[in-house]
Amino acid sequence: xxxxxxxxxxxxxxxxxxxxxxxxxxxxxxxxxxxxxxxxxxxxxxxxxxxxxxxxxxxxxxxxxxxxxxxxxxxxxxxxxxxxxxxxxxxxxxxxxxxxxxxxxxxxxxxxxxxxxxxxxxxxxxxxxxxxxxxxxxxxxxxxxxxxxxxxxxxxxxxxxxxxxxxxxxxxxxxxxxxxxxxxxxxxxxxxxxxxxxxxxxxxxxxxxxxxxxxxxxxxxxxxxxxxxxxxxxxxxxxxxxxxxxxxxxxxxxxxxxxxxxxxxxxxxxxxxxxxxxxxxxxxxxxxxxxxxxxxxxxxxxxxxxxxxxxxxxxxxxxxxxxxxxxxxxxxxxxxxxxxxxxxxxxxx
Amino acid sequence: xxxxxxxxxxxxxxxxxxxxxxxxxxxxxxxxxxxxxxxxxxxxxxxxxxxxxxxxxxxxxxxxxxxxxxxxxxxxxxxxxxxxxxxxxxxxxxxxxxxxxxxxxxxxxxxxxxxxxxxxxxxxxxxxxxxxxxxxxxxxxxxxxxxxxxxxxxxxxxxxxxxxxxxxxxxxxxxxxxxxxxxxxxxxxxxxxxxxxxxxxxxxxxxxxxxxxxxxxxxxxxxxxxxxxxxxxxxxxxxxxxxxxxxxxxxxxxxxxxxxxxxxxxxxxxxxxxxxxxxxxxxxxxxxxxxxxxxxxxxxxxxxxxxxxxxxxxxxxx
Numbered sequence: 001x002x003x004x005x006x007x008x009x010x011x012x013x014x015x016x017x018x019x020x021x022x023x024x025x026x027x028x029x030x031x032x033x034x035x036x037x038x039x040x041x042x043x044x045x046x047x048x049x050x051x052x053x054x055x056x057x058x059x060x061x062x063x064x065x066x067x068x069x070x071x072x073x074x075x076x077x078x079x080x081x082x083x084x085x086x087x088x089x090x091x092x093x094x095x096x097x098x099x100x101x102x103x104x105x106x107x108x109x110x111x112x113x114x115x116x117x118x119x120x121x122x123x124x125x126x127x128x129x130x131x132x133x134x135x136x137x138x139x140x141x142x143x144x145x146x147x148x149x150x151x152x153x154x155x156x157x158x159x160x161x162x163x164x165x166x167x168x169x170x171x172x173x174x175x176x177x178x179x180x181x182x183x184x185x186x187x188x189x190x191x192x193x194x195x196x197x198x199x200x201x202x203x204x205x206x207x208x209x210x211x212x213x214x215x216x217x218x219x220x221x222x223x224x225x226x227x228x229x230x231x232x233x234x235x236x237x238x239x240x241x242x243x244x245x246x247x248x249x250x251x252x253x254x255x256x257x258x259x260x261x262x263x264x265x266x267x268x269x270x271x272x273x274x275x276x277x278x279x280x281x282x283x284x285x286x287x288x289x290x291x292x293x294x295x296x297x298x299x300x301x302x303x304x305x306x307x308x309x310x311x312x313x314x315x316x317x318x319x320x321x322x323x324x325x326x327x328x329x330x331x332x333x334x335x336x337x338x339x340x341x342x343x344x345x346x347x348x349x
Numbered sequence: 350x351x352x353x354x355x356x357x358x359x360x361x362x363x364x365x366x367x368x369x370x371x372x373x374x375x376x377x378x379x380x381x382x383x384x385x386x387x388x389x390x391x392x393x394x395x396x397x398x399x400x401x402x403x404x405x406x407x408x409x410x411x412x413x414x415x416x417x418x419x420x421x422x423x424x425x426x427x428x429x430x431x432x433x434x435x436x437x438x439x440x441x442x443x444x445x446x447x448x449x450x451x452x453x454x455x456x457x458x459x460x461x462x463x464x465x466x467x468x469x470x471x472x473x474x475x476x477x478x479x480x481x482x483x484x485x486x487x488x489x490x491x492x493x494x495x496x497x498x499x500x501x502x503x504x505x506x507x508x509x510x511x512x513x514x515x516x517x518x519x520x521x522x523x524x525x526x527x528x529x530x531x532x533x534x535x536x537x538x539x540x541x542x543x544x545x546x547x548x549x550x551x552x553x554x555x556x557x558x559x560x561x562x563x564x565x566x567x568x569x570x571x572x573x574x575x576x577x578x579x580x581x582x583x584x585x586x587x588x589x590x591x592x593x594x595x596x597x598x599x600x601x602x603x604x605x606x607x608x609x610x611x612x613x614x615x616x617x618x619x620x621x622x623x624x625x626x627x628x629x630x631x632x633x634x635x636x637x638x639x640x641x642x643x644x645x646x647x648x649x650x651x652x653x654x655x656x657x658x659x660x661x662x663x664x665x666x667x
Contacts, residue, residue, distance in 0.1 A: 083571055085567060085570055085571060089475075110576075114574070114575065116573065117570070117571055117572065117573035118571055118573035118574075119573050122571065123571045125564055125567065125571075126564075127564060130564040130565060131565055131567075131568045132568065133583055133587070134565070134587070134662070134663055135586055135661055135662060136586075144572060144574060145572045148572060148574045148575075149573060180662040180663070182662070196568075196572075
């Protein structure tokens, strides 16, 4: 554990401050990314819609933070905002800060953020079928990163890329360098994406549903690969998925998001042992289990409300089986419970 | 690839024959024959003399027979003789093709050099000043008849300002020389380029806009490379295919369709030859030009298909 468990109920009590921050060990130097109070607004016509709000989390070196939630909960927005990957015409970071190595990414100029992108922080995308440019050879797409960030000769760059491809388990790597993306299978392409992301030995790897588009056997291989490389390079991983099974496999900490807000945060063991938020509980309950003999899988009723139809109170209130009048009126703050656990629900206040 | 090209060339033969039949029959169906034109220009001519002239020109035979006679000549490389000038048709076309290509190719290059950057800027910054400007150019270029643009340009630049000449390729009595050619090219090139630009700009804008939404553009940005490189190397290269198609589709227009522009600027090209040939029912010349244009279109299409496979490695003809 990179972080010591320094929070206990007696000291901290129930922190009901709206801008709850995850407590960190002050002596711990391993925190590489500190996201504080992040809010992202999207432009919809002339209106602004808040996609994520009050998002706070930290990622430590060599640790994996999993972000889970269903489609549209703001997982990808969170990931993209760390690299500031959406164009200003689409949306903008309205509030908060993203501190990387003491510098706020939100305030960086375009050229400063470019130095970090693909170099210190890299990203793996969901669909390897569309994430590689179809008209350039694998080698060219890999080497491009090295040329962008390092003063390196073409020959050295080529060799480094070949080594990296071999490391991610691509056979005949030298040959593959000269092939086009369409000549590779989906699993191979995702390996190429991983190689691409790790080429510069980044501090942080953001994996945005990297296994969703792959079939299950390949999924397992890719997860294992990310795990191995994380250990080898001591990279911090931000792993985004909607698959609780994957989270259980790979994450050290889990952040559950619902409708653009954090509803629960805990260590992976803690979360699976004792899910507190009704949403988390529902998510875990809807995983099919081998030993259960049921006809229908458990589902959380309803859908995530649209951004312009968000309830005033708890955003989950429209779907929650424990919903009270208070939940509809007031927004529950993210409160610190014992250990690492944080939850945003009035049931635990 | 070679195999594919040969296959395409063989497939082109029936298409080519179809085109020639179509044009041959159509031009023969038009009222009046070359003999009538000659008769009309030579003043009084008796019915008998006219009949005799028709027989001597082979016009008394049925259309089908005449077509096969023409096709037979074509197979031995003979395009026949013009009934208007008595020159061999191949020689007439040979003289005209150079000026035509000079005009049309210059126009395409100019149109592309302006449209692609404008289209790309319009796509990167939709609804900006540059986008609106390019929309305006596209709108004006596409909707204004080119004779009108020609007349306006001639009025301003030739008549009022006297900067650019409005007639021919060189000044009369002048030897062929490059500076003079350039000055003569300006106005007709502007007219033709403006007409093409509307299409090219809109095609580029739409195509780039679509590609910019692709995941691999996000990947490229995530690599930390400069935005200009993302746009040109990653987006434009992928957007080129529809642009190339659009340029390819204007080729028939370029070769045959510069008719009006050439006529207005007295450009000694294929277009003006075609107008003269049609108005004098010069069957052989009409057919000769048809052969040339259809061959060009067929060859350009094959060339484009080959170019596609170069632009997009996913396209392969093996």
